[in-house]
Amino acid sequence: MAEASTGVSGGRLRFILSEMKPRGRWLTPFNVISIPVIIVGLVILWFRFTQGLGSVTNLSQAFPWGFWIGFDVVTGVAFAGGAYVITFVVYVMKEEKYRPIVRVTVLNGFLAYLFYAGALVLDLGRPWHIVNPIIGNSFGYNSVLFLVAWHFLLYMIAEAIEFSPAVAEWLGARKARRLLHAMTLAAVIFGITLSMLHQSGLGALFLLAKAKIHPLWYTEFIPILFFVSSIFAGLSMIIFEGTISEKVLKEYLGDKAGGHDNLVFGLAKGAAIAMFVYYFFKLLVFLHEGHWSELDTPWGWWFLVEVLGLVLLPCILYAFGARHRSLGIIKVAAVLTLIGIVVNRLNISVIAFNWQAPVHYIPSWQEIVVTLMIIFLEIWVFRWVVTRMPVYPGTNNRPAPAIDSD
Amino acid sequence: METYTYVNIFETKGLEYLLLICFLVLFIFFVRYLNAADKPS
Amino acid sequence: MDRRNFLKTAGVACAAATGARSARAQEHDTDPEEFVGVLVDTTRCIGCRSCEIGCALAHNLPVPDVQDDGALEAVRTTSETSWTVVNRFETDSGEVFVKKQCMHCWQPACTAACLTNAMAKTARGPVTWDGDKCMGCRFCMVSCPFDIPKFEYDEWNPRIQKCNLCNERLERGEKPACVASCPTDALMFGTKRELMEIARTRIYAHPERYVHQIYGEFEAGGTGWLYLSAVPFEQIGFRTDLGVTPYPEYTRDFLYAVPVVFFGMPALLYGLNLLAARTEAVRGAPNGAEHVPSPENPSTSE
Numbered sequence: 001m002a003e004a005s006t007g008v009s010g011g012r013l014r015f016i017l018s019e020m021k022p023r024g025r026w027l028t029p030f031n032v033i034s035i036p037v038i039i040v041g042l043v044i045l046w047f048r049f050t051q052g053l054g055s056v057t058n059l060s061q062a063f064p065w066g067f068w069i070g071f072d073v074v075t076g077v078a079f080a081g082g083a084y085v086i087t088f089v090v091y092v093m094k095e096e097k098y099r100p101i102v103r104v105t106v107l108n109g110f111l112a113y114l115f116y117a118g119a120l121v122l123d124l125g126r127p128w129h130i131v132n133p134i135i136g137n138s139f140g141y142n143s144v145l146f147l148v149a150w151h152f153l154l155y156m157i158a159e160a161i162e163f164s165p166a167v168a169e170w171l172g173a174r175k176a177r178r179l180l181h182a183m184t185l186a187a188v189i190f191g192i193t194l195s196m197l198h199q200s201g202l203g204a205l206f207l208l209a210k211a212k213i214h215p216l217w218y219t220e221f222i223p224i225l226f227f228v229s230s231i232f233a234g235l236s237m238i239i240f241e242g243t244i245s246e247k248v249l250k251e252y253l254g255d256k257a258g259g260h261d262n263l264v265f266g267l268a269k270g271a272a273i274a275m276f277v278y279y280f281f282k283l284l285v286f287l288h289e290g291h292w293s294e295l296d297t298p299w300g301w302w303f304l305v306e307v308l309g310l311v312l313l314p315c316i317l318y319a320f321g322a323r324h325r326s327l328g329i330i331k332v333a334a335v336l337t338l339i340g341i342v343v344n345r346l347n348i349s350v351i352a353f354n355w356q357a358p359v360h361y362i363p364s365w366q367e368i369v370v371t372l373m374i375i376f377l378e379i380w381v382f383r384w385v386v387t388r389m390p391v392y393p394g395t396n397n398r399p400a401p402a403i404d405s406d
Numbered sequence: 407m408e409t410y411t412y413v414n415i416f417e418t419k420g421l422e423y424l425l426l427i428c429f430l431v432l433f434i435f436f437v438r439y440l441n442a443a444d445k446p447s
Numbered sequence: 448m449d450r451r452n453f454l455k456t457a458g459v460a461c462a463a464a465t466g467a468r469s470a471r472a473q474e475h476d477t478d479p480e481e482f483v484g485v486l487v488d489t490t491r492c493i494g495c496r497s498c499e500i501g502c503a504l505a506h507n508l509p510v511p512d513v514q515d516d517g518a519l520e521a522v523r524t525t526s527e528t529s530w531t532v533v534n535r536f537e538t539d540s541g542e543v544f545v546k547k548q549c550m551h552c553w554q555p556a557c558t559a560a561c562l563t564n565a566m567a568k569t570a571r572g573p574v575t576w577d578g579d580k581c582m583g584c585r586f587c588m589v590s591c592p593f594d595i596p597k598f599e600y601d602e603w604n605p606r607i608q609k610c611n612l613c614n615e616r617l618e619r620g621e622k623p624a625c626v627a628s629c630p631t632d633a634l635m636f637g638t639k640r641e642l643m644e645i646a647r648t649r650i651y652a653h654p655e656r657y658v659h660q661i662y663g664e665f666e667a668g669g670t671g672w673l674y675l676s677a678v679p680f681e682q683i684g685f686r687t688d689l690g691v692t693p694y695p696e697y698t699r700d701f702l703y704a705v706p707v708v709f710f711g712m713p714a715l716l717y718g719l720n721l722l723a724a725r726t727e728a729v730r731g732a733p734n735g736a737e738h739v740p741s742p743e744n745p746s747t748s749e
Contacts, residue, residue, distance in 0.1 A: 054600030061526070061597050064585035092716050094723040125583020125598060125605040132563040138580045139564070144698050145586050146562035147705060185720065193712040197705055204701040208556050208590035211689055223701055269440050276436055280429045287421050319440055353589075 012171055019388050030248075034376035041373025044366045045122065053125065056366040062354050063361035068123040070349035072371055074202050075342050076116025077152075078226070081234030083109025083159060084195035085270070091188040098263060100393045103166050104245075105238055107382065107391055110159040115378040117152045122370065144204045151198035158191035170389040200227040206348050214352035216294050216303045219285045222348065228281060229341060232274040235267045236314075236337040243331055249386065261327060268322040268330045271337065275315035282307050299355065306347065310340025482553065482572035483617070484663075484671030485626055486642040487546055488649065489683065490656060491633035494519065494533055494544035501628030502531045502548075505613060522684060525549075527597040527608040531625055538678040545683045546625070546634070549574060549595045549610035550663060551671030556694030557587035557596060566596075566607075572639075572671050573612035581607060592667050592689050612671065642673050649675060668693025 048056045059066045086105045089095045121127045132138045133146050134153065140146045161183050168177035203226030210218055219225070242260065286307075294300050314336040321329035350361060385391060496513040503510040509528050511518065519535040524547070526532075531548035555574050557566045565581035568574050576596075583605055587596045599605035613623035621627070626636040635642065646661045662674040667689045674680070681687050 050603055052599065052601045052603055052605060057600075059600060061524070061588070062594065064588035064598060088716070092720045092723065094720070094727055120584075123584075125585065126578075126581055127583070129563065129580065129582035132580055132582060140562040142559050142695065142702075143562040143586070144701065145560065145584060147702070149562060189713050189716045189720075192716055193709060196712060197708055200701070204698055205586065205589075207697040207701065208560055208586075208694055210694075210697055211592040211686065212589070220697070220700075272440060273437070276433065280425065284422060284425055287425060288418050290418055319436065322440055323442060 015171070023387060030379070034380070037369060038373050038376055041370045044370055048122065048366075048370075053123070056364065056370075058361055058364040058367070060359075060361065062357045062359075063350070065123075065349055065353070066361055067350065067363035067367045067371060068119055070346045071342065072116045072119040072374060073123075074349050075345040076112055076119070077202060078199065078230045078233040078341050078345060079237045079338070080109040080112035080116070081195065081199060081230035082238040083162075083234065084192045085231055085234050086238065087162060087188045088192050091185055092192070097266065100260065101238065101242070101263060103163065103391045103393075104242075104386065106159055106162045107166075107385060108237070108241060109234075110156065110163055111378050111382055111385075113152060113156045113159065115374050115381075117156075119371075119374050144201055144207070148198050148201040148205065151194045151201060155191055155194040155198065158187045158194060161187040162191065166389045166391060195230075196227060199230040200224060202226055203348070206353075209353065212354045213348060214294075214299055214355045215289065215291050216286075216299060217348050217352045219289060221281065221285050225278070225281055225285070228274060228278045229344065232271040232278065232337060233341040235271040235274070236334040236341075239264055239267055239271075239330060239334040240338060243334075245386070249383075261325075264327060264330060265322050265325060268318045268333065271333075272315055272318035272322060275311060275318065275337070279307070279311050279315060282311065299352065302347075302351075306340060306343050310336060310343055314340060480570055481638045481640065482671060483612075483637065484551060484572060484639045484642055484673060485612075485623065486635040486637070486646055486673045486675070488633050488635070488646075488675045489543055489545050490675065490677050491631050492533070492544040492546065493631055493633075494535060494542070495630065496533050497628045497630055498546055498625035498634065499529065499531055499533060501624040502610070503529065505616065505624035506530060523547075525595060525597060525609070527599045527606075530608065530610040534684060536683045538682045540677050543676070543678060543683050545674075545676075545685075547684070548625070548672070549612070550593050550667075551610075551612055552667055552694070553669040553671070554693035554695050556590040556592060556667070559695035559698060560586040560590040562586070569614060571614075571617055573614040573617065574609075575611045575614050576607045576609065578606055583607075590694065592686070592694065639669075639671060639673070646673055646675055665691040667691075668696070 044056050053059055057066060057068070083106050086098055086102055090098050090102050121130060124130060133140055133149055161180060164180040165177050165184070168174075168180055200223035203222040203224075206213060206218075206222055207220065242264070295304070314333040317329050317333035317336065321327070321333055354360075496511065499511050500513060502508070508530065511529065519533075522534045522536070523532045531546060533544050533546050536543045536545060551572055551574050555566070555568055558564075558568050558574060560566070561581075562584070563580040563582055565577045565579075566574065566587050567577065583598070585596075585598055585607075587607065588594075588598060595609050597608045599608065613621070613625075616623060622636045626634040635645065637645075643661065643664065650657045650659055650661070657675050657677060658679055660676075660680065662676070662680050662685055663670040663672055666687075668691065674685070676683060679687075
């Protein structure tokens with residue numbers, strides 16, 4: 001087709017509208033579960049915004065940050081770390097082997113930031129002031145949170161640029177695609193740098209909570225530990241998510257989403273090495289702090305569960321699975337690793353936070369429903385995008401009005 | 407008060423360096439173990 | 448110690464010993480750049496809770512019923528409706544009453560945590576909160592080693608509530624409301640320098656009456672509120688494990704590293720990219736082709 005510039009805009013609008021329509025079966029198990037959850041979640045949010053955070057959450061003066069921060073934001077961002085790892089491998093190191101999963105990983109990362117970091121807004125007491133640290137009337141640059149907020153914003157822009165060629169292809173905008181494609185490397189390099197800093201920055205937030213976090217978890221190395229663990233958290237999420245979408249999206253993707261076994265072994269190897277290093281980081285911190293007497297307390301046992309059961313064990317499983325080419329073992333390792341990341345992030349932000357408090361915070365059911373709502377919404381958007389835009393290689397989701405293959 | 411007694415903040419450095427050496431040795435074995443999979447079995 | 452300082456200390460010592468108010472410590476035309484604070488002598492506090500009333504009246508908070516001693520049964524914390532509370536502790540040397548409120552740290556954790564500068568340290572010393580800036584993230588609450596900022600969880604438009612050292616009264620040249628309403632001189636307002644002299648003098652003059660420590664001199668880098676006590680501070684509800692490092696120091700290295708990483712990483716990544724491109728060219732791979740090499744392809748290293 002010739003040119004997509006002038007008379008096409010009307011056609012493009014009609015195309016977008018037609019793409020908005022749902023496709024496929026409606027009564028899938030996922031829809032049946034997610035739709036009620038989303039509705040209940042919206043009702044909860046109505047109470048939250050009219051009657052205050054206290055009406056739906058178990059947050060208290062002693063526990064100002066709960067599940068929405070500890071899980072949605074802190075853990076969600078760690079899970080989204082795969083995007084910067086894969087873009088590093090493919091765009092910077094030019095390891096073409098991983099190109100087939102670049103787009104889906106970047107899309108996942110972008111949506112994770114949009115929804116999970118976006119969940120921060122629900123937790124803010126005065127969210128209408130969220131622009132204050134952005135537009136410049138009150139820059140609190142002395143704050144780690146200022147840095148993290150800015151980095152979230154900038155990284156979302158970088159990831160949007162990284163993903164935008166797919167959108168341009170979907171819309172058949174060739175010129176735009178060429179321009180956006182040219183910006184990719186710059187966006188990638190900028191994005192990796194930002195990721196390093198805000199992944200560790202999320203940990204650096206808790207440096208100020210020295211008086212409150214259990215000594216087994218508090219260390220000046222928290223930022224570095226957060227950064228290193230985001231590498232294997234991201235890789236594990238790619239493996240986990242790939243396994244799921246391979247099954248669920250079969251009707252759209254055929255065999256195209258699968259068949260990446262070799263990629264998975266490579267990812268597993270990378271995760272194994274990152275976890276090996278991380279495990280020794282943990283040992284080093286423990287030796288340096290020297291809280292030997294804390295080990296034989298319930299907190300110490302819990303610490304050992306995290307470090308031995310959810311770091312060392314999956315590390316060994318990854319290595320074993322990569323060596324013996326066993327996808328099953330790698331999947332088990334991925335799930336264990338993800339649980340380990342959840343446990344680690346929640347330990348620092350919620351569980352071992354204010355550990356001496358007489359009454360400890362436990363999330364309310366409303367907090368959990370809202371979290372599920374956010375996850376489901378993200379999956380809805382993800383599903384919409386991958387069934388329409390060229391995210392997976394080789395899938396021809398749609399005939400675009402004016403696209404040239406290039 | 408602890409501010410009036412000598413505190414050696416580098417007390418654990420010896421152990422830390424031992425750990426470092428262990429790490430380097432183990433890392434070699436670990437990487438060798440992992441890369442053995444590269445040869446098609 | 449030079450003669451001038453000696454005379455000053457001695458003069459203050461006499462004043463303190465006779466129970467007279469130190470004229471210097473009550474002056475308000477102090478250098479605006481010099482931080483002010485309050486000295487709490489817990490051996491003088493009788494637990495009348497007049498300070499709680501004074502505070503509530505000054506800030507339009509619910510006025511507590513001080514006739515009801517039941518409030519003293521359990522140790523209370525400050526809350527979103529009471530910026531200061533007096534607690535009773537049973538100790539080895541009998542009942543001790545301790546007032547609790549924001550410590551007005553020299554280098555506060557909350558202001559270092561605040562990303563909108565809503566929490567700010569004024570030039571005179573009070574740590575204040577600005578509702579037009581705050582976005583309610585509660586990072587100040589997470590970071591405060593004394594657990595002071597309190598949040599209105601049951602409001603759609605919540606505020607952070609905490610003692611502001613009566614900043615608005617200080618600007619009018621008045622003393623904080625709690626100090627003004629204290630009938631026993633347990634509270635004394637002044638610059639920290641003067642308050643430290645008075646506190647030390649009391650300890651020197653009556654070494655048997657006080658533990659030889661002034662809480663707030665160094666804790667968390669030093670605070671505006673200072674405490675004298677007859678019993679060890681951990682027995683009257685103080686944390687003595689906070690260390691002497693100012694809290695902002697804990698994030699200083701990280702924040703310093705940010706520009707360093709930004710200087711280095713993009714260049715490093717770009718360099719790696721050039722190297723990778725060169726390796727590819729040497730290997731003769733088709734440039735920019737979106738192909739997947741066969742799995743048996745050797746990786747970039749050996």
